[in-house]
Amino acid sequence: MYRIFFLITLILSLVITFGSSRAGQKSLAEQESVEALFLQWINEARSNPWVEAERLGLNVTKLRMEVGESTANQWDEGLTPLKWNERLALASTCQVKDMLDRCYYSHMNPEGLGPEQRIQSVFYDAMFFGESMGGVAFLKIISLEEAIRIIYEGLLMDALSQGPEGAPLLDPLLRDIGLCLDGGHLFFEDTWYNIYLLTCDLGRTQEPVSDGKGILYGHVFKDQNDNGRYDQGEGIQGSLVTVHGWQEDDESDFWMLTKNQIVSGRKGEYLFELLPGDYRLNMKQNGLVMVEIDRLPIDYSGVPLRVDLACTDFADK
Known part of the structure; x- marks a missing residue:
């Protein structure tokens, strides 16, 4: 499954024609349900990254040495859960729709605008921000829940390994998240593929903390x-x-x-x-x-x- 996550990056880096119809024509309610499931999984991983690392087959002892003492101590204590933010959800939705409509896969759109500009455009006043993207391509129809699980495991493996794509999901400084999963079709080497794309926009606003700090x-x-x-x-x-x-x-x-x-x-x-x-x-x-x-x-x-x-x-x- 980890390979499938990165396969989509390789495929979409080429110039490929997308279809405009949505993979599986899923209902809005079902889409929102799996997006909520993804957030639940991420917060469970943030509460104890070591448990998820072990579940995914990683050597926890080796991983502790690789991430360093500071990160290991943070993971021991657990990270603050992410809260759903509608403005960040709007930013991620616009990005997914734009990629499907204009046939590209990148954090930067064809005009050179990236996550920072998208987050600013929805009036989210960020001290810090991050963006994680993933996708899965397949020949036969799979469920939205299966698609989101594949993407989640790929992104989390990357986050646990300190990779740049998944890292925002385990960033201890980020507090808010909005995400969008949507689907379409792509044509590659004489074959049509179904595709699901996910964008997660994360941030932290300039809000005062409690306890007089x-x-x-x-x-x-x-x-x-x-x-x-x-x-x-x-x-x-x-x-x-x-x-x-x-x-x-x-x-x-x-x-x-x-x-x-x-x-x-x-x-x-x-x-x-x-x-x-x-x-x-x-x-x-x-x-x-x-x-x-x-x-x-x-x-x-x-x-x-x-x-x-x-x-x-x-x-x-």
Whole structure:
């Protein structure tokens, strides 16, 4: 099944004619039912990725070593479940319909617009976002539930292996999801195939957290175009970001010295939820301090503080 998931990427990378009719002519109710089933499976996987890894036949001991200590610890604790978001569902629906109507398979449409622009177009104000896509092609009609299972297992195998296509589904920073599964036909090597395509758009909005905490977030990046800001594709994965300083304990009125660390994600992203106080921040790469900020005030305003950390002194990853 894992091979079938990647087969669709290979097939659709060629110039192939799609039919406009939908595979199997499934009802809207059935389509929504399997989309809900996919979300249920993803949240079950997020609650304990190791259980799903074992079910899919992966060597959990080897996988723990491959993903690294930081990710392994997050998986031990379980990830926050994703919540359905109608705006993200609209973005993913538009993408699937467009791919079927205009005969392509890519995160970027023929005009060069990608997930970031699609998510912005539905007025979802994202701090972080991601997109996962999959598909399955077949000669005989299969059920929507079977199709979604094949795609789910392929994407989850990729996510567990830290692959780029499935990774957003197990991203600990993402909170919302919208998805769309739809079908059509393709003509390849003198044969018509039925096809189902899935797009999942995920994100996290700039909403304040509970318990009186504030958010400090941003990206570690290499400023490749020298414009002084983070742009998509410039993020650097694997940098150690540390914040430490004095934070106020609202219940006791005491000030506590704290230290928090996180490793930047696959797009260079990082995020801390902190009680109000004054903090220092540094970012290390290969044990060397590359960026250091002496004072970052976090208050009760509920407005997330964004600090992107530019580093130009080490090689591209």
